[in-house]
Amino acid sequence: MTDRGDIVLDARHLSRTFTARRESGFFKKKFEQRAVDDVSVTLRAGEVLAIVGESGSGKSVLARMLARIVPPTSGELWLNGAQIDLSGRRGIDYARHVQLVLQDPFASINPVRGIRHTLERPLLIHGASKDDVAERSREVLTSVSLTPPDDYLERYPHELSGGQLQRVNIARGLAVSPSVLLADEPISMLDVSVRLGVLNLLRELCDTRLLAMMYITHDIASARYIADETAVMYAGQVVERARGTAIMDSPVHPYTQLLINSVPNPDHLAHRDSPASETKASGFNLHGCRFSPRCPQALDICHTNQPPEVDLGGGHTSRCWLSATDEQRTAVSITTR
Amino acid sequence: MSSSDTHLVLQVSNFSVDYGYADEAVRAVTDVSFSLGRSRVLGVAGESGSGKSTLVYGLTRLLRAPGVISAGDVTLRLSGAREGETIDLLAASEDELRAIRWSEISIVMQSALNALNPLHKIGKEFDEVLRVHDASLSKPQRRERAEELLALVGLQPDRLQRYPHELSGGQRQRVMIALALALRPQLVIMDEPTTALDVVTQREIVSELHDLRERLGFALIFITHDLSLLVELADEIMVMYAGRIVERAPALDLYRAPRHPYTLGLMESFPPLTGERVAMTGIPGSPPNLKTPPAGCPFNPRCAHAHDRCLSEMPPLSDIGDGGRSVACWLHDPASPLEVPVSLSRPGESTPGGVK
Numbered sequence: 001m002t003d004r005g006d007i008v009l010d011a012r013h014l015s016r017t018f019t020a021r022r023e024s025g026f027f028k029k030k031f032e033q034r035a036v037d038d039v040s041v042t043l044r045a046g047e048v049l050a051i052v053g054e055s056g057s058g059k060s061v062l063a064r065m066l067a068r069i070v071p072p073t074s075g076e077l078w079l080n081g082a083q084i085d086l087s088g089r090r091g092i093d094y095a096r097h098v099q100l101v102l103q104d105p106f107a108s109i110n111p112v113r114g115i116r117h118t119l120e121r122p123l124l125i126h127g128a129s130k131d132d133v134a135e136r137s138r139e140v141l142t143s144v145s146l147t148p149p150d151d152y153l154e155r156y157p158h159e160l161s162g163g164q165l166q167r168v169n170i171a172r173g174l175a176v177s178p179s180v181l182l183a184d185e186p187i188s189m190l191d192v193s194v195r196l197g198v199l200n201l202l203r204e205l206c207d208t209r210l211l212a213m214m215y216i217t218h219d220i221a222s223a224r225y226i227a228d229e230t231a232v233m234y235a236g237q238v239v240e241r242a243r244g245t246a247i248m249d250s251p252v253h254p255y256t257q258l259l260i261n262s263v264p265n266p267d268h269l270a271h272r273d274s275p276a277s278e279t280k281a282s283g284f285n286l287h288g289c290r291f292s293p294r295c296p297q298a299l300d301i302c303h304t305n306q307p308p309e310v311d312l313g314g315g316h317t318s319r320c321w322l323s324a325t326d327e328q329r330t331a332v333s334i335t336t337r
Numbered sequence: 338m339s340s341s342d343t344h345l346v347l348q349v350s351n352f353s354v355d356y357g358y359a360d361e362a363v364r365a366v367t368d369v370s371f372s373l374g375r376s377r378v379l380g381v382a383g384e385s386g387s388g389k390s391t392l393v394y395g396l397t398r399l400l401r402a403p404g405v406i407s408a409g410d411v412t413l414r415l416s417g418a419r420e421g422e423t424i425d426l427l428a429a430s431e432d433e434l435r436a437i438r439w440s441e442i443s444i445v446m447q448s449a450l451n452a453l454n455p456l457h458k459i460g461k462e463f464d465e466v467l468r469v470h471d472a473s474l475s476k477p478q479r480r481e482r483a484e485e486l487l488a489l490v491g492l493q494p495d496r497l498q499r500y501p502h503e504l505s506g507g508q509r510q511r512v513m514i515a516l517a518l519a520l521r522p523q524l525v526i527m528d529e530p531t532t533a534l535d536v537v538t539q540r541e542i543v544s545e546l547h548d549l550r551e552r553l554g555f556a557l558i559f560i561t562h563d564l565s566l567l568v569e570l571a572d573e574i575m576v577m578y579a580g581r582i583v584e585r586a587p588a589l590d591l592y593r594a595p596r597h598p599y600t601l602g603l604m605e606s607f608p609p610l611t612g613e614r615v616a617m618t619g620i621p622g623s624p625p626n627l628k629t630p631p632a633g634c635p636f637n638p639r640c641a642h643a644h645d646r647c648l649s650e651m652p653p654l655s656d657i658g659d660g661g662r663s664v665a666c667w668l669h670d671p672a673s674p675l676e677v678p679v680s681l682s683r684p685g686e687s688t689p690g691g692v693k
Contacts, residue, residue, distance in 0.1 A: 054535035054536075054537065054538075055506070055535055161623045162385075163623060164623075191384040191385050191386075191562075191623075191624070192384050192562045192563075192603065192606045192607070192619075193384050193602065193603065193606050193619055193620035193623075193624070194619065194620075194623060195606060195619065196606055196608070196617050196618060196619030197618075197619055197621075199608075200616070200617075200618070218535050218536070219536075220536075220610070221607065221608045221609065221610045222608055224608060224610060224614070225608035225614065225617070245614060248610055248611075249611070258537055259536060259537060260610065261540075262536040262537045262539065262540035263536055263610055264536075264539075264540075264543075264563060264565040264566040264568070264569055265565060265610060266565050266568035266569060266589070266592050
């Protein structure tokens with residue numbers, strides 16, 4: 001039996017590169033696009049880990065690697081203390097433990113099949129008996145507050161609202177009683193007024209079923225609302241992470257600060273900077289800090305050397321030279337000399 | 338809002354839109370009236386299905402069947418060579434509309450990727466619109482103007498040689514804004530222009546819009562579901578629910594003291610970035626089906642303050658005499674003052690019968 005806080009899924013140094021082509025002058029050059037670069041995350045029972053990042057930051061690729069839909073280029077995956085062999089296919093057993101809920105319920109639920117089919121299919125695939133299946137479908141519908149469940153089982157996706165359908169999507173993820181739920185932007189397609197309902201549901205499921213949950217979002221305020229721990233990703237790397245609301249309350253990394261200052265907040269109109277100097281520098285710096293081309297506080301070292309993950313205490317880390325100790329900086333200047 | 342009529346760009350009265358015909362008709366926009374002054378920003382907020390997009394597509398006559406404008410008057414005051422003239426948008430012929438579209442009114446849609454032709458370089462989009470609307474411009478002049486426009490939104494001139502897929506989402510949306518401004522329209526309509534972008538890019542684009550509006554003086558109708566974003570950008574905000582305006586107020590007033598329970602609910606649907614973490618509920622239930630709207634106030638099934646009258650009578654949008662603010666809610670009916678819940682009354686106002 002797992003207790004709250006037990007490590008369920010542990011991802012160590014996961015990386016994923018995609019090969020892309022760039023047209024540079026006369027020649028077409030192949031190059032490696034590092035979608036996720038050396039990311040370690042730990043999902044614990046009864047806790048929500050939020051991954052915050054803009055589009056292209058690698059957060060969805062990370063979730064797909066944890067679900068083993070995208071194989072990692074390198075890194076290790078540990079489920080309940082056992083290392084997973086990443087060389088073969090995923091296999092059904094892994095899917096029973098780790099389930100992924102996608103962003104758009106309209107696209108991820110079969111529109112020509114009833115809700116009953118959608119919920120029973122995973123159960124049948126995972127070998128439940130016909131009798132159990134009906135009972136279990138009702139149970140998961142009840143757990144996502146679609147009650148009475150019999151009203152929903154015979155309906156079709158187009159008969160439900162976006163919020164209801166996303167609940168069905170979550171129910172499908174829960175059908176096989178997984179220990180890990182990966183939710184990739186579960187509320188961004190929903191109407192504003194029903195978003196909080198789905199967020200509250202996720203939090204409640206996490207607490208009552210001791211699910212280990214990863215909540216992926218671009219909305220840092222929603223992460224603050226639901227998460228026990230938050231990691232901010234930029235260009236494939238985790239740049240800052242902390243427990244509780246520390247990241248939002250006292251952000252350390254310049255990117256997190258930019259992110260938080262960009263959230264519309266009418267209470268702080270006076271503190272608003274004049275129009276941001278355009279971030280034309282869109283290419284990421286692959287040698288130094290990924291954020292250095294856009295960073296207002298970049299030092300010389302930032303352009304040439306990758307910053308280390310600096311421990312700020314209390315589980316708060318920042319991948320930034322500004323937070324690094326003198327020893328860490330000197331160590332680099334010696335090695336590069 | 339300026340009191341003088343000559344400063345109005347757009348005047349809309351009792352505007353309604355139906356989808357479908359006769360018995361099948363569903364009223365998507367009901368009895369909307371507002372006016373917009375020169376270089377003012379009007380924010381329209383509401384969730385999907387509230388009619389906010391249908392409203393602007395109707396106003397600009399871009400609505401496609403089965404959408405039908407069933408009632409109303411829309412008057413646009415022209416600028417430039419036709420300064421002083423007005424045009425009745427709902428009565429205008431296709432030719433007349435063609436003459437004013439883009440040069441007087443332009444529109445920016447949510448998805449820039451769908452709005453730009455994937456087979457054309459960005460430069461061609463600019464060239465086309467400039468050539469069609471002003472035949473006197475030579476090719477180098479058109480190119481120069483296109484570069485000017487890109488510079489306006491902070492893009493490098495070399496972007497003209499790019500295809501849409503080579504640009505990021507933010508850059509594409511900037512291109513759309515530059516295109517919308519190409520013929521110096523006096524009214525620009527933006528339908529959720531930043532919803533698909535991340536917050537950092539959204540912040541940059543909103544700041545740019547703020548600047549551009551000051552420099553070029555166009556009026557802007559900005560549609561979004563994000564009230565806090567509107568508060569930063571808009572002078573005045575209209576909140577729509579089930580096709581009707583439920584509250585209209587100066588932006589900051591609306592934010593500081595929402596008077597309609599729906600406005601309050603909408604604001605409380607966004608978790609805050611500061612303060613204690615507390616459980617929030619959003620708005621219970623879901624928006625009404627417009628085929629079978631509830632009797633009385635359409636918000637009554639979801640409203641915590643609904644009482645008997647709300648279940649049978651539709652509250653009209655009425656001026657509640659609080660700095661040009663209108664609310665459609667029986668809680669604020671001047672004729673029969675009710676106890677207004679603290680959260681919906683003016684700050685510092687005593688509760689019983691708090692509305693004058």
